Amino acid sequence: xxxxxxxxxxxxxxxxxxxxxxxxxxxxxxxxxxxxxxxxxxxxxxxxxxxxxxxxxxxxxxxxxxxxxxxxxxxxxxxxxxxxxxxxxxxxxxxxxxxxxxxxxxxxxxxxxxxxxxxxxxxxxxxxxxxxxxxxxxxxxxxxxxxxxxxxxxxxxxxxxxxxxxxxxxxxxxxxxxxxxxxxxxxxxxxxxxxxxxxxxxxxxxxxxxxxxxxxxxxxxxxxxxxxxxxxxxxxxx
Amino acid sequence: xxxxxxxxxxxxxxxxxxxxxxxxxxxxxxxxxxxxxxxxxxxxxxxxxxxxxxxxxxxxxxxxxxxxxxxxxxxxxxxxxxxxxxxxxxxxxxxxxxxxxxxxxxxxxxxxxxxxxxxxxxxxxxxxxxxxxxxxxxxxxxxxxxxxxxxxxxxxxxxxxxxxxxxxxxxxxxxxxxxxxxxxxxxxxxxxxxxxxxxxxxxxxxxxxxxxxxxxxxxxxxxxxxxxxxxxxxxxxxxxxxxxxxxxxxxxxxxxxxxxxxxxxxxxxxxxxxxxxxxxxxxxxxxxxxxxxxxxxxxxxxxxxxxxxxxxxxxxxxxxxxxxxxxxxxxxxxxxxxxxxxxxxxxxxxxxxxxxxxxxxxxxxxxxxxxxxxxxxxxxxxxxxxxxxxxxxxxxxxxxxxxxxxxxxxxxxxxxxxxxxxxxxxxxxxxxxxxxxxxxxxxxxxxxxxxxxxxxxxxxxxxxxxxxx
Numbered sequence: 001x002x003x004x005x006x007x008x009x010x011x012x013x014x015x016x017x018x019x020x021x022x023x024x025x026x027x028x029x030x031x032x033x034x035x036x037x038x039x040x041x042x043x044x045x046x047x048x049x050x051x052x053x054x055x056x057x058x059x060x061x062x063x064x065x066x067x068x069x070x071x072x073x074x075x076x077x078x079x080x081x082x083x084x085x086x087x088x089x090x091x092x093x094x095x096x097x098x099x100x101x102x103x104x105x106x107x108x109x110x111x112x113x114x115x116x117x118x119x120x121x122x123x124x125x126x127x128x129x130x131x132x133x134x135x136x137x138x139x140x141x142x143x144x145x146x147x148x149x150x151x152x153x154x155x156x157x158x159x160x161x162x163x164x165x166x167x168x169x170x171x172x173x174x175x176x177x178x179x180x181x182x183x184x185x186x187x188x189x190x191x192x193x194x195x196x197x198x199x200x201x202x203x204x205x206x207x208x209x210x211x212x213x214x215x216x217x218x219x220x221x222x223x224x225x226x227x228x229x230x231x232x233x234x235x236x237x238x
Numbered sequence: 239x240x241x242x243x244x245x246x247x248x249x250x251x252x253x254x255x256x257x258x259x260x261x262x263x264x265x266x267x268x269x270x271x272x273x274x275x276x277x278x279x280x281x282x283x284x285x286x287x288x289x290x291x292x293x294x295x296x297x298x299x300x301x302x303x304x305x306x307x308x309x310x311x312x313x314x315x316x317x318x319x320x321x322x323x324x325x326x327x328x329x330x331x332x333x334x335x336x337x338x339x340x341x342x343x344x345x346x347x348x349x350x351x352x353x354x355x356x357x358x359x360x361x362x363x364x365x366x367x368x369x370x371x372x373x374x375x376x377x378x379x380x381x382x383x384x385x386x387x388x389x390x391x392x393x394x395x396x397x398x399x400x401x402x403x404x405x406x407x408x409x410x411x412x413x414x415x416x417x418x419x420x421x422x423x424x425x426x427x428x429x430x431x432x433x434x435x436x437x438x439x440x441x442x443x444x445x446x447x448x449x450x451x452x453x454x455x456x457x458x459x460x461x462x463x464x465x466x467x468x469x470x471x472x473x474x475x476x477x478x479x480x481x482x483x484x485x486x487x488x489x490x491x492x493x494x495x496x497x498x499x500x501x502x503x504x505x506x507x508x509x510x511x512x513x514x515x516x517x518x519x520x521x522x523x524x525x526x527x528x529x530x531x532x533x534x535x536x537x538x539x540x541x542x543x544x545x546x547x548x549x550x551x552x553x554x555x556x557x558x559x560x561x562x563x564x565x566x567x568x569x570x571x572x573x574x575x576x577x578x579x580x581x582x583x584x585x586x587x588x589x590x591x592x593x594x595x596x597x598x599x600x601x602x603x604x605x606x607x608x609x610x611x612x613x614x615x616x617x618x619x620x621x622x623x624x625x626x627x628x629x630x631x632x633x634x635x636x637x638x639x640x641x642x643x644x645x646x647x648x649x650x651x652x653x654x655x656x657x658x659x660x661x662x663x664x665x666x667x668x669x670x671x672x673x674x675x676x677x678x679x680x681x682x683x684x685x686x687x688x689x690x691x692x693x694x695x696x697x698x699x700x701x702x703x704x705x706x707x
Binding site for chain 1: 239240243250254605609613614673699700
């Protein structure tokens, strides 16, 4: 994995190493979601750069950005964002369709991913028939299906009660530790960040306020920081 | 995305808002149906007409007459070429030469003469014409009672309906409904007629005619230029009564009684030409007033006509008429096509509307797809696939609908034709090319309609699309 550095106009640069679990904190409108969208390649900076694995996302074509989102990034959202007209299995294998994976292989992978989040029995149900926690687990399975290196979570527990939220967060940490995925999570709940993230970045009004290591997460993450993933942003709107 | 996945997703999306998409598809179907209806009407009419004309033997026939026939046909080109006196005689060698021209299927002489037929001892004077066996396919014999000639030389005869009426003394007063052919044929089929005719006989020049109405001109002045005319009788069996007149185009010289050509030739019947060609007609070889040359394919009529003209004869075909007919149909086609396409145009606006609605509804879904890795192209193709699927479905339903409408109209018209005691017609034809064309056309129109919605969906900003609930 290459290096990514984010450097804001005011001279702030953020570097995220591979395998890190980072929380982006701030009140609403602080720009934390915008930073996430920039890393996800959903948005482009008006100036500056976002470099992931030696690729400057700002310089990629729309087509290349789509490929990047497909293969490098997995995303989960506050509102789950499953497609209501599709069953869980179909939702989970949707990224594989975009990746042009064969049908037989697709259903196998979808089954495995759903198994991993404990929803194998529900694979033929539609999202509306499931609880919020189950929907978010399905969304996690979908985020995993293309084996991305980067998991981006936008308020993943925002619509869940604390018990289910914990369940989801445990799962995210498991992916971070066992699959070596780099996790960037946007949240406004400081307690949640302190409990799970190794590092907390505070934003306000689009500016970086604080960037500190959290030496006391409930579980220390493993020693999979061999390669580094850096993030740099210049003059971004974050 | 793969085509199979696109199709699957497109069909799934169409099913999701099944009512709206069905209505749009019905719109396309109606458009396609009107197109199919219009064009199949045009095709059917053209087919009907050209079949009629092909069967009438007019489109593939060149009528050949001698330039010596001074009556002429009043056409300009007859002034070119050799003068009548120098040109060739239309005789058997000339006929054979024509028959051996490329693309000619047969050349047969027109033998027609007026004579007396006796039926149950009553004389009836009428025009008789000889038909080759190939005339069997003429549609005038479609509704014929009885059979066609059993062989080319059989002593058999086919009557035209109006002559049958005359024989039976049943000629209806003008305006009254005609009696059916079947009714007329029943008492006549298998009966015998006696034909009286004048036989032309080559004779030694010095010998006077045997008997009857001798027509030896310039007796003794030219060596060998004499023949006799002998009155003969021939018994003929009635084998058929035809409903329609196979010689409607002949005008006043059309015949009402038909003989097999071989028989007519073997009888050496005295014909008007013989008198005109009297100075040459000393042999037994017949001279024809005209010869009909049938061409294998109507497209080659012009070439055959030119070749025969080179031989020094006058020709006539209705090639020009068929050309202008084709022109008329081309215009009719374009007109019907434009008219039929109007409904499809309206339907295509329906597609645009439906898809734009779908974008608004599925804004979030498009955003999700983009967030998890769909490219602009994937989204665009997905909307194209939906438009295309509606087009193909609408096209198929439309073809069936158009065909059904055609069948119903055809059926209704035939009931009306029957009530007018006219024979049923099949003027509605949906050829395979029209089926394929309609579906492909509906598909293409739908894709064009999908251009704007697909581009719009592809351009959708995922961040915006995902921001609001």
